[in-house]
Amino acid sequence: MRFLSDNAASVHPKVWKAMRAADGPDSPYDGDVLSQQLDDRFSELFGREVAVLWVATGTAANCLALSAMVPPHGGVVCHREAHIEMDEGGAPGFYLHGAKLMLADGEGAKLTPEAIRAVIDPIRDDVHQVQPHAISITQASEYGRVYQAEEVAAISALARERGLGLHMDGARFANAAAFLGVSAAQAAGDVDALSFGCVKNGGMSAEAMVFFDPALADVVRYRRKRAGHLQSKGRYLAAQLLAMIEDDLWLDNARAANAAARAIAQSGAGRLMHPVEANEVFIRLTPQERETLREQGFQFYDWGADAARFVAAWDSDLAEARMLGERIADL
Known part of the structure; x- marks a missing residue:
């Protein structure tokens, strides 16, 4: 009786079916019919225009999304027990070319505006100190805690006030939305980029980077290729993501x-x-x-x-x- 990890769960039959249906010749990389549907389908899900890129892992989704917001000399504010700090083997430093993770505290591995200010307010505005460029929060957190809409809004307001990007690690985004009983848009709030988890929720090998600022997606298209994540047969990744949001399978799971x-x-x-x-x-x-x-x-x-x-x-x-x-x- 296994309760080790949702990473070890089986692939949902509807995801397998969608992948089999994607068999046959099509354009390589992300030029296939299914990959080209992602923007429109996820825009319907979130009720606003988004740009969506697939990758194979949550680590790549988090780090590539952040790489579009943070220069090598910058920093990302995150909880000290965030996945990008504790469980990604230095990948943020690799993908962000040395950018610093700036660690904050918070009950249940959740950040608050006060905790973020405690990290960034003491930083002098000069070249001798790393300057923050983004905030990363996890929905649901590493301890299974869920940000309420007003909590995300408060962090978003601080990010806008300070000119910082806001990223959401959504490896268990579906679980958070299901707990809240709200739409995808309400669970995400006003973030710039979301790593929309699929693998932990019945997918096989696909995660979605959802960009609420399409300009960020334009940057990440090149960085995804450079990082080795532009897969030749991308239609099989797109098929998983489309199957996951079809008829709210992501919420049912x-x-x-x-x-x-x-x-x-x-x-x-x-x-x-x-x-x-x-x-x-x-x-x-x-x-x-x-x-x-x-x-x-x-x-x-x-x-x-x-x-x-x-x-x-x-x-x-x-x-x-x-x-x-x-x-x-x-x-």
Whole structure:
């Protein structure tokens, strides 16, 4: 009974079907019929004009999007536990050619305007110090916390005031939108670029960079090629993204994952480290308690010395999630 990661989930049958339907000759790279549909289809989803480029990984989506906003001598304000800081192996420094990540604090791995100001206000406006050029927030955060619309709006207002770009790492964007019960536009708010997650939500090998400023997309088209992410058979990546937003599959999958996470959490409320708002559950467990759960057939990651992380996916078995919750209660 696997609750290791939504990265390990299976590919949704509708995504497989869309990829098979894309078989046959077409133009290479992003000149195919499906890739050419992305702008219009995602513009319908977000209710405004956007430009969309596919890449194969969330790391590339985050870093390429930020590279269009931040020069090599600049900086990106992010939470100190943000994925771009903790889990991308130095990729931001690679793609941004040495630009600095400027680390801020915040409960639940979420930023606030106050936390951002605490980082950027002390910086002198001279060539001897790295100047901030962008802010990156994660929706849902690395601890499964979701930004409410007013929270994103407050950060956006600060970004506009200071002339900073605003990027949203949306690896679990669907889970956040499902929790909020809002549209894609409302879950994103006023950001300049969004990494729209697909792989964690039933996709195979495609993520979408959504640019609300098309001029940024024009820059990233060249940077994507230079980074080795302009795939020859791009139609198979586009097919995954189009299938994901067809008939709100992205939301249906996220709702299923969120429901399984809630089932795990319901019986372990007293042990929860963070409110469960998306599809991740962080629970205080001793090493012996973790071993007991593993002996009962549950797979998950340790989270430090006395905690564990359980991640539900679109294909998690709800009965198994409930069973896990019950076994945690039994402890």
